[in-house]
Amino acid sequence: MNLALLFDEDFVGPDRVILRGRRLAHLQSVIKVAAGDSVPVGRADGNMGTGEVLRLTDTETELRVTLDHTPPAPLPLTLILAMPRPKMFRRILQTCATLGVKDIWLINSYKVEKSFWQTPWLSEAQVRENLTLGLEQAKDTRMPRVQIRKLFKPFVEDELPALLEGRQALVAHPGTSTPCPVHLNQPTALCVGPEGGFTTYEVGRLEEAGCQGIHLGPRILRVETAVTVLVSRLFDACR
Amino acid sequence: MNLALLFDEDFVGPDRVILRGRRLAHLQSVIKVAAGDSVPVGRADGNMGTGEVLRLTDTETELRVTLDHTPPAPLPLTLILAMPRPKMFRRILQTCATLGVKDIWLINSYKVEKSFWQTPWLSEAQVRENLTLGLEQAKDTRMPRVQIRKLFKPFVEDELPALLEGRQALVAHPGTSTPCPVHLNQPTALCVGPEGGFTTYEVGRLEEAGCQGIHLGPRILRVETAVTVLVSRLFDACR
Structure with missing residues (x-):
């Protein structure tokens, strides 16, 4: 997971998402993030950017996301x-x-x-x-x-x-x-x-x-x- | 298995091989060969050709092999x-x-x-x-x-x-x-x-x-x- 893909249902505010399950587990056990860290994120069918970890518990993490660049070009x-x-x-x-x-x-x-x-x-x-x-x-x-x-x-x-x-x-x-x-x-x-x-x-x-x-x-x-x-x-x- | 690869230890004569195990199982259950059929074979580090199934039992098959063309070019x-x-x-x-x-x-x-x-x-x-x-x-x-x-x-x-x-x-x-x-x-x-x-x-x-x-x-x-x-x-x- 070189980027956490975010879906509509993950958003709890215009720039806030809450992640659970697979993406949370990956952030915790592989990337080993802590509050304050930034991780690469992207919105499904939208822009990519970073997510700042606002809080992190065993069951969920809340990120403040900034989505400011476009994904790579699709193949025709x-x-x-x-x-x-x-x-x-x-x-x-x-x-x-x-x-x-x-x-x-x-x-x-x-x-x-x-x-x-x-x-x-x-x-x-x-x-x-x-x-x-x-x-x-x-x-x-x-x-x-x-x-x-x-x-x-x-x-x-x-x-x-x-x-x-x-x-x-x-x-x-x-x-x-x-x-x-x-x-x-x-x-x-x-x-x-x-x-x-x-x-x-x-x-x-x-x-x-x-x-x-x-x-x-x-x-x-x-x-x-x-x-x-x-x-x-x-x-x-x-x- | 688009070709059965033959090793020195498979040869029981200049043009005779006996196959058992994985290659035999594949010939029987996937290719479903019978005596008289020909299957693609190749000798490790040697030529490719065909093997004619001379006999086939539950535990082994004997092939008469003809190895008359060269394998594809290796990548440099x-x-x-x-x-x-x-x-x-x-x-x-x-x-x-x-x-x-x-x-x-x-x-x-x-x-x-x-x-x-x-x-x-x-x-x-x-x-x-x-x-x-x-x-x-x-x-x-x-x-x-x-x-x-x-x-x-x-x-x-x-x-x-x-x-x-x-x-x-x-x-x-x-x-x-x-x-x-x-x-x-x-x-x-x-x-x-x-x-x-x-x-x-x-x-x-x-x-x-x-x-x-x-x-x-x-x-x-x-x-x-x-x-x-x-x-x-x-x-x-x-x-």
């Missing part, structure tokens, strides 16, 4: 991701939030096991919690939007065309002949398949919709690694 | 990494192996907790196992070399200069003014600090030794993510 990326295996899903959410991805669509694919959609990590509260952890790692405040589409065909036919409009449209697929572009730095929609990849039928449908197949070379990467590599190559956001 | 990278927290360490080993990093030095740093060096994941067998998992994910055979240096100062003074010779020398450090170069594609030595970063003293010593400080932008990344982003920016190995 729409990430369309086949629903990952639950044990990877949490980490992928956190990594996407840390990297600055703001628009995530979780879609179905032949190799997405039905059970993946049953994971409790897909609840709204858990998704927000894991995105929060990713933002707090990165020092960012803008909450990504996550949308769930459990049917491949209606998504591709009815929603994908509008998503691709005005964007470079790509589908990462081993075995295509075009390497991933670098420094694209434009509005981009990127489809990433499940472990084992999209099927030939699915890649065909995505290409029909306007997605260009791209590959990352001979190495087969886990989904989380592939997303990080793709984002790093497509965008110079770090520069 | 020497990665000098502050020893990560044990729960991240395994995954970082796997990710490095998957990405093609072949030369890894684990070093000490002020913010490396002493307990990190006690982890059983540092045993030779566990390191090999996790590197194997990373190579099997990537479809690669060249086993990375991992070296352990538990004292920062003797490493920097006595060993680092020789490691940097003939290489671009970099230290990733938030707050420096130079962004990470892209498409470097040259022999490179890259130092990556622990959670919380190298201390000012440590960065100073690394810079004295010839390392150029580089940053990845305003976002603070977990070590595993940072390594993947750095490798993706420095090398076009995927192209």
Whole structure:
């Protein structure tokens, strides 16, 4: 937690927040704050700044916050991701939030096991919690939007065309002949398949919709690694 | 496991191997092979190819292997990494192996907790196992070399200069003014600090030794993510 992310419900006054639970525990046991200390904070979807610890008990801390600078720029990326295996899903959410991805669509694919959609990590509260952890790692405040589409065909036919409009449209697929572009730095929609990849039928449908197949070379990467590599190559956001 | 990595001890003849344990379980329960099937295999530090399943029992399988093509090119990278927290360490080993990093030095740093060096994941067998998992994910055979240096100062003074010779020398450090170069594609030595970063003293010593400080932008990344982003920016190995 390189920043404590603050939500509307944390505010008890225009510049006062009260923190309990995970954020309090982190401030106490890892950062070891005392009254009078300042800690980095940011308001969800708002500015970042500092919080001065006014008082600190075992159960809560009150901070006076000054929010005077803007969070890092978001990536101009729409990430369309086949629903990952639950044990990877949490980490992928956190990594996407840390990297600055703001628009995530979780879609179905032949190799997405039905059970993946049953994971409790897909609840709204858990998704927000894991995105929060990713933002707090990165020092960012803008909450990504996550949308769930459990049917491949209606998504591709009815929603994908509008998503691709005005964007470079790509589908990462081993075995295509075009390497991933670098420094694209434009509005981009990127489809990433499940472990084992999209099927030939699915890649065909995505290409029909306007997605260009791209590959990352001979190495087969886990989904989380592939997303990080793709984002790093497509965008110079770090520069 | 996109490839079963074979070691000398698996060979019972010039083109015959017997597999048991993890690799057998994976072939049976995930890939669901039967006698007569062919599966991707590779010999550690050797060629890749296919293994034809000659026989399969509950406890072992015998394969006839044909090893006729070379593994993907290694990255020309020497990665000098502050020893990560044990729960991240395994995954970082796997990710490095998957990405093609072949030369890894684990070093000490002020913010490396002493307990990190006690982890059983540092045993030779566990390191090999996790590197194997990373190579099997990537479809690669060249086993990375991992070296352990538990004292920062003797490493920097006595060993680092020789490691940097003939290489671009970099230290990733938030707050420096130079962004990470892209498409470097040259022999490179890259130092990556622990959670919380190298201390000012440590960065100073690394810079004295010839390392150029580089940053990845305003976002603070977990070590595993940072390594993947750095490798993706420095090398076009995927192209």
